[in-house]
Amino acid sequence: MEDKSLDALIEFLRGYKGARWDEMPDLELYMDQVITYLKRLLAPFQDSAQENLITPSIINNYVKAGFVPRPQRKKYARAHLASLTMACTLKRVLPIESVKRLIERGGAPLNAERYDQFQEAQREAFLEEAQLLEQLKADWPSDTYSLYRLATHFALRAGADRLIADRIMAIIAEKAPGSGAAIDAQPAK
Secondary structure (H helix, E strand, O other): OOOHHHHHHHHHHHHOOOOOHHHOOOOOEOHHHHHHHHHHHHHHHOOOOOOOOOOHHHHHHHHHHOOOOOOEOOEEOHHHHHHHHHHHHHOOOOOHHHHHHHHHHHHOOOOHHHHHHHHHHHHHHHHHHHHHHHHHHHHOOOOOOOHHHHHHHHHHHHHHHHHHHHHHHHHHHHHOOOOOHHHHOOOOO
16 A cells, blocks of 8 residues: 555655754844744654744753753853753653753763764664655555554654663663763764
8 A cells, every 4th residue: 555645754764964063043032033943854853833842941941950051141152952852852751850861961061973873873763764655555455454554653662762772761860870971981883
């Protein structure tokens, strides 16, 4: 069974490329500019037009929580945009404390290398999911092919991945309570 919507989704997943550090604005932005920029950048992650992944109050809460740096003179630089991008992407699947721990990674400020590693990991995950979706679409006979079955499969897969991420975050907490430093000493793959 051919479904142009699934083909479009597969192509989106294959072609998705988030903004790398050096592709983000290199000048400081005011809050309203940050909101506009991030809404455009994060649009693919929104379930509906009514959903707000980023608002001024969300940004202020992340700053108060300490995992997004305080703005300088009410202006936000690349480090802010990178932290906010990571937070808005990860908060859809992890508790905010886990998001905070992943961004902080032992208290070191977020830098270009770590942010670009995050973007590369996201790209790899999207490519893996595109390959799996294409395989399932091709392998399932047309008489049993079902959008409900695909949706169920990926929802269960997301649940399993969330379980794995939660358990890994617990391991991080056990190895380095409060900081994640012991795990972060390992080189990133």
